[in-house]
Amino acid sequence: MSHPIVPQKGPYPVVVEAGKTYFWCACGQSKSQPLCDGSHRGSGFAPKPFKAEEAGTVYFCGCKHSGNGALCDGTHSRLG
Numbered sequence: 451m452s453h454p455i456v457p458q459k460g461p462y463p464v465v466v467e468a469g470k471t472y473f474w475c476a477c478g479q480s481k482s483q484p485l486c487d488g489s490h491r492g493s494g495f496a497p498k499p500f501k502a503e504e505a506g507t508v509y510f511c512g513c514k515h516s517g518n519g520a521l522c523d524g525t526h527s528r529l530g
Contacts, residue, residue, distance in 0.1 A: 454478040454495065454514035459529060461509035461522035466502035473497035474510055474520035484510035484520075 455478030462484040466472060473486040477495035480487040486497035500520040502508065511518070513526035 452494075456513045456515075456529065457483045458512040459526040460512050461526075462512050463507050463509055465507050466505065468502055468505040471499050471501045472510075472520075474500055476514060478514045484512060 454476060457478050457480075464472070464484065474484055474497060475482070475486045475490070476498050477490040477493050479489035479493065481489065490496060498520045500508075500510075509522040510520055511522045511525070513529055515525045515529065516523045517525060
């Protein structure tokens, strides 16, 4: 697979804990979106770690095309 699957065109709001590391699914195959469940094995993709600096809600990318790593940057609005 050379391009990630787009599980949804929009961000996933996730409440995070300060100091905790989350592993964002980069391939789009995880059944635990937006976080990795290991479904990427053999795909050439790897999860991207995101360490929460503070507690609160973050918006993880759902289209898997963000230029902002694991976090949504609005790229989903430009996908066909």
